[in-house]
Amino acid sequence: MRWSRAHIPTLRDDPAEAEAPSHRLLLRAGYVRQLTAGHYSLLPLAVRVRTKIIDIVRDExxxxxxxxMLLPALHPAEPWRRSGRWELMGQEMFRLRDRRDADLALGMTHEEIFATVARELSSYRQLPQQWYQFQTKFRDEPRPKGGLLRTREFTMKDAYSFDLDQAGLDASFDAYHGAYTRIFERLGLPVLAVEASSGTMGGAGSTEFMCPAEAGEDLVVHSPECGYAANVERATSQLPPADDGPGEPAPEPFDTPGVRTIEDLARDHAAPADRQIKTLVYLLDERLTLVLLRGDHPLNEQKLVDATGAAELRPAEAAEIRAALGALPGSLGAVGVRDLPVIADEALRGRRAMFTGANRDDVHLRGVDVERDIEVGTWADLREVRKGEPCPRCGEPLRITRTIEVGHIFKLGDRYARALGAEVLDPGGKRVPITMGSYGIGVERALAAIVEVHHDDRGIVWPTAVAPYQVAVVVAQSNDEPTAQAGETLYRDLLTAGIETIIDDRPERAGVKFRDAELTGIPYRLTVGKRGLSEGTVEVTRRATGETEKIPIPEAVPHLQALLA
Structure with a gap:
């Protein structure tokens, strides 16, 4: 390819709307252009990188x-209704109707549709099956951001395993875990494999592959000492045992005028936050529910969803709270509450001599014994782990790292098979639902994550395996015939040697060409200039290090072959 004919619209300055490094650099280097929020056009260089990512994923x-396989992106509502996710997916699903007034959706994911295809399987002898596709997905993200990191339209490699039983699923899951590990190594992405919430996918468990990056939206809790790692939505930690003493014979009310927060009660009434019961009021599937945590512990809402199975969750409004409990936030508690469900964090189990609101404005209770005085319907791990708390495995202080989710694998079980009627005959002749797994990688997100990891102040630094071109031949003086001819000869020789090469033959200053080669991130630059030709040499510059070597012209192609090998 000739740079003079290529569409590589580089920009001199950083776009004002771009914050994440990958967003800024992919725009500046002429890889993408935004059509509207969450929708991007991939330009020629980005398509080349995307193709290489897909080739690596396909190979593994x-x-x-x-x-x-390749399944439709436009889905009828019926399979989604059968699985229960037509309503569960909410506003993130793009929905439409055809001319016959039939409900349709743009596919967010394809569990239901692959399960429909799997209905043609009839016997355990046909299992296991592993199917995958590269297909466009659509999600109506409320806040698309970060360029390709969070979009409304993207390519996903989604794969699905079909097994007879849990043991088969475990084997398939392990195979995909290994494949994902190899994929991200080949893409040049450092990842942490972490315990994760399955969310709306359901199933018995899942693992996320998280790439550490400041632009990431996910937090991973981990211990380098023992290897423990979990998304903050699943992470736990050790807590020192509480010594509450014998407690009190009964809760005692006391006046707390003006107290509205945990900090107010701790400061004004000698009630340390770790001895308070924080009472939150949520609507879970439109049912008012009390959520209890220790005063110094934050709630993780995804843990609440996972613990209750709620499809919809929102904090209650002040009027709803007063109507149900008779008080406003700041004086709320669960003592004596009989007609509302109560879910409590495990850190409160067995606690005595605690403080909580009395459900009367400006009044609290002391001496509360949680299990004696509160009718807890459900105990669950609800609190969000914080940096420095002891690791649940090794006890060393936990770290929290911001990350990008680049892959997610799920053990789905038989949920979708049961809903869609995907069954086979087992060895005993009994019809049983197929056991499924689901395995996803976002292709454009992986592309952006690579840039997040591999860039410097001059631009992108692509790993060779995914670079749009391996070598850029820069003709320093395009208007000098001998220099231009030497560049053309080396360009053709590199192509003949099977090296992916672009020649910068533009009538631009050498400095402009160097800046564009660095900005676009091509791994090696071969510079052909008048001075070097007079010496019988060319310069080979390694993009990752900036190191430049003078190489005799006859050795240039073999030298680059060796570097690329």
Missing amino acids: MDRIGAQE
């Missing part, structure tokens, strides 16, 4: 015996 999928 084929390696574990997965078969490629």
Whole structure:
């Protein structure tokens, strides 16, 4: 490819709307252009990188015996209704109606549709099956941001395993775990494999592959000492045992005028936050529910969803709270509450001599014994782990790292098979639902994550495996015939040697060409200039280090072959 004919619209300055490094650099380097919020056009260089990512993913999928398919992106509502996710997905699902007034959706994911295809399987002898595709997904993100990191339209490699039983699913899950590990190594992405919430996917468990990056939206709690790692939505930690003493014979009310917060009660009434019961009021599927935590512990809402199975969750409004409890936030508690469900964090189990609101404005209770005085319907891990708390495995202080989710694998079980009627005959001749797994990688998000990890103050620094071109031949003086001819000869020789090469033959100053080669991130630059030609040499510059070597012209192509090998 010739730079003079390529569409590589580089920008001199950083776009004002771009904050994440990948967003800024992909715009500046001419890889993408925004159509509207959450929708991007991939320009020629980005398409080349995307193709290489897909090739690596496809290679590892084929390696574990997965078969490629391509299923529709436009789905009828019926399979989604059968699985229960037509309502569960809420506003993130793009919905429409056709001319016959039939409900349709743009696919967010394809569990239901693959399960529909799997209905043609009839016997355990046909299992296991591994199927995958590269398909466009659509999600009506309320806040698309970060360029390609969070969009409304994107390519996903989604794969699905079909097994007879849990043991088969475990084996398939392990195979995908290994494939994902190899994929991210080949893409040049450092990842942490972490315990994760399955969310609306359901199932018995899942693992996220998280790439540490400041632009990430996910928090991973981990211990480098023992390898423990979990998304903050699943993470736990050790807590020192509480010594509450014998407690009190009964809760005692006391006046707390003006107290509205945990801090107010601690400061004015000698009630340390770790001895307070924080009472939050949520609507879970429109049912008012009391959520109890220790005063110094924050709630993780995803843990609340996972613990209750709620499809919809929102904090109650002040009027709803007063109507139900007779007081406003700041004086709320669960003592004596009989007609509302109560869910409590495990850190409160067995606690005595605690403080909480009395459900009367400006009044609190002391001496509360949680299990004696409160009718807890459900105990669950609800609190969000904080940096420095002891690791649940090794006891060392936990770290919290901001990350980008680049892959997610799920053990779905038989939920979708049961809903869609995907069954086979087992060895005993009994019809049983197929056991499924689901495995996803966002292709454009992976592209952006690579840039987040591999860039410097001059631009992108692509790993060779995914770079749009391996070598850029820069003709320093395009108007000098001998220099231009030497560049053309080296360009053709590199192509003949199977090296992906672009030649910068533009009538621009050498400095402009160097800046563009650095900005676009091509791994090696071969510079052909008048001075070097007079010496019989060219310069080879490694983008990652900036190191430049003078190489005799006859050795240039073999030298680059060796570097790329």
